[in-house]
Amino acid sequence: MRRLANSWALAKSSWAVLKADKELAVIPVISFVCTIVVMAAAGGAVWLTLDPTSQAGETEITPTPFTYVVGAVGYLLITFVVTYFAAVLVSGAYQRLTGGDPTLASAFSQASSRIGPLFLWSMLTGTVGLILQALRDRAGFLGQIVVRLVGMAWEIVTWLAVPVVVVEGTGPVDSLKRSASLFKQTWGENLVAQGGFGILGLLVVLPALLVIFVVVPAIPIAGIAIAAIWIAVTSVVLSALNGIYRTALYLFASRGQAPAAFSSEELQAAFQPKTRRF
Template sequence: MGRFSRSWQMFKASWRVLRSRKELAVFPVLSGVAGLVVAAIFLTPALFTIDPNGRPTFGSWALFAGFYLVSTYMAIFFNTALISQANIALNGGDPSVAGGLRVAGSNWARILPWALLSATVSMILRAIEERLGFLGRIITGMIGMAWTLVTYLVLPVLVLERVGTKDAVKRSATLFRNTWGENVLGNAGIGVAGFLLFLPAVALAALGAVAGGATLLVCFGIAVVWGLLVGITVAALSGIYQTALYRYAAEGTTPQAFAEADLGHAFPQRR
């Protein structure tokens, strides 16, 4: 099976799980709503603390930092809920929104250090990018990609193994290095599928811009709704996919829903 075929198989496997367990899509919705609330709380007052010359003040930076930290925590909180219930679904159980929120709530202190670390890394990379310009974008792009790959399984480890952030980062790095790290970039089927699914929204927006008038409003409205649905779906599929990869990397077993996805060849043991 070729690389593209494996990616497509993994996308279809994730889609089958989501189609049979639609409640998993609720968590990205809740995450998005929470993100909007956090943005309103922090970014709105930040706009009023900028000085007359348009430069951020100390208060602005404090609010921006608060936004980074809280929004990162909220995203991780709902991803925790999603992963916990995706794991139940992969085990053939009955996931629920309430069950996921309970798991996330019971792990609030465990995921807090990871949220702080993630937000801090993001802010540092952003600062480097702004100071170094084009060179900074190259450097932060490489560092950010490496960070994302090495820590890809941190959250499943935190949730399912119930360890601290330090141990979770080490565990994720070990799983990445020893099991499937060399091939992860070649199997981004969900990301590619999400991009392709988003193209109709772009086409609708372009059509509305050309037509103008009432057609513009209708096309733009449909494009926004379509884009939101794609974003929610991709986020849910990513959580399912991430959980399945953790199960294979940590336990060496392939969930039944991914039996046809050929995980053993997608992520071969590193020699």
């Protein structure tokens, strides 16, 4: 409970940073739009590779080997877009937390200066995602559980990889090692942070669900519009808070000093050294 309460306190500090730099909330919006565009382009490319065959007067569409290649390339491109914009958000948060006054231009500039390492990192994490998905498709019930656990472990261990790439400019292997090393220091707060934002996301979505059940039956168009806008706005805010939080954890874990807008006591409580047992 103490760790969970501390995570909520850190989330409040992240909110204070976001209020000081509201432009950071624009980055998830741009990321969403660009991701949708890339997804649409990839989907169209996959559609063009499908093989329509006619049998008994009916047309059956089947994938070709090229379909899987194009699909994999599209998935990797989407992963890169998501990774790049995550890096833009981390760049803006990093500038603010280290005493700067970020703008959208400065955040994009810093992330773009790491475009090579970010691309390589996205290819690594995207490839791991493809492998895990292939294993899930071929595994039995128990195998799927194991693969999902492996996937969750990968996401947790690599949670600080994007800040590592943005700040340190390391390649994919070194970034993975560095993120794993920082995870060993922050494992408790790392896990609770991700879980805490999941709980926070559930809580802020509840009003939208209430609107769906209460307003939509009476005024469908208005109810759906209100719920959609609420979910979109809260998703943007939570995404921005997550990026700020992640950057703050990275800074404290790597430098041992609380970044601006964060309490030293809160962060110190988050990273208490583990006691060894013999």
